[in-house]
Amino acid sequence: MAKITLGGTPVETSGQLPEIGEKAPEFHLTTTDLSTQKLSDLKGHKVVLNIFPSVDTGTCAQSVREFNKKAGKMNNTKVLCISRDLPFAQARFCGAEGLEHVLMLSDFKTGxxxxxxxxxxxxxxxxxxxxxxxxxxxxxxxxxxxQQVKEVGDEPNYEASLDALLGE
Incomplete structure (x- = not known):
């Protein structure tokens, strides 16, 4: 279990992130049009998994905007923004923000x-x-x-993520 904080208060997660060098676990997540997106469908592309509690919070929304701007335009790269928000909320957010370089995915069905x-x-x-x-x-x-962000209210390290995409 990872020990992180939410507003300075310690909270725990269900386990540890997959390790560098491991194959990422397959998933079946729901898109904003209610279809299913599998990780295996993205073979051949570099993938950024931007994972967060809810797009309806300021830091989460900012991470979607930043990855849309920075990584979403990179060649052969898919940016997946994943939360347990309903697909309708995710679609509303991207529509209102004009975000076209990220794929919003929901884990609302099963977790x-x-x-x-x-x-x-x-x-x-x-x-x-x-x-x-x-x-x-x-x-x-x-x-x-x-990267498991240590304080949930903090933004992720965008530059380190982009460097990893570039193999640096």
């Missing part, structure tokens, strides 16, 4: 993604939601970078 990746909150006011994390995967779904 299996959060459990498989070890990042579901197991206590505190966000229990059941996802903690703020970033993973970068290569074209074969191998983890090349991870």
């Amino acid at each position: 299996d993604f959060g459990k498989a990746y070890g990042l579901e909150f197991t206590d505190g006011p966000f229990e059941g939601l996802h903690s703020r994390c970033v993973l970068v995967l290569d074209e074969n779904g191998i983890v090349t970078y991870t």
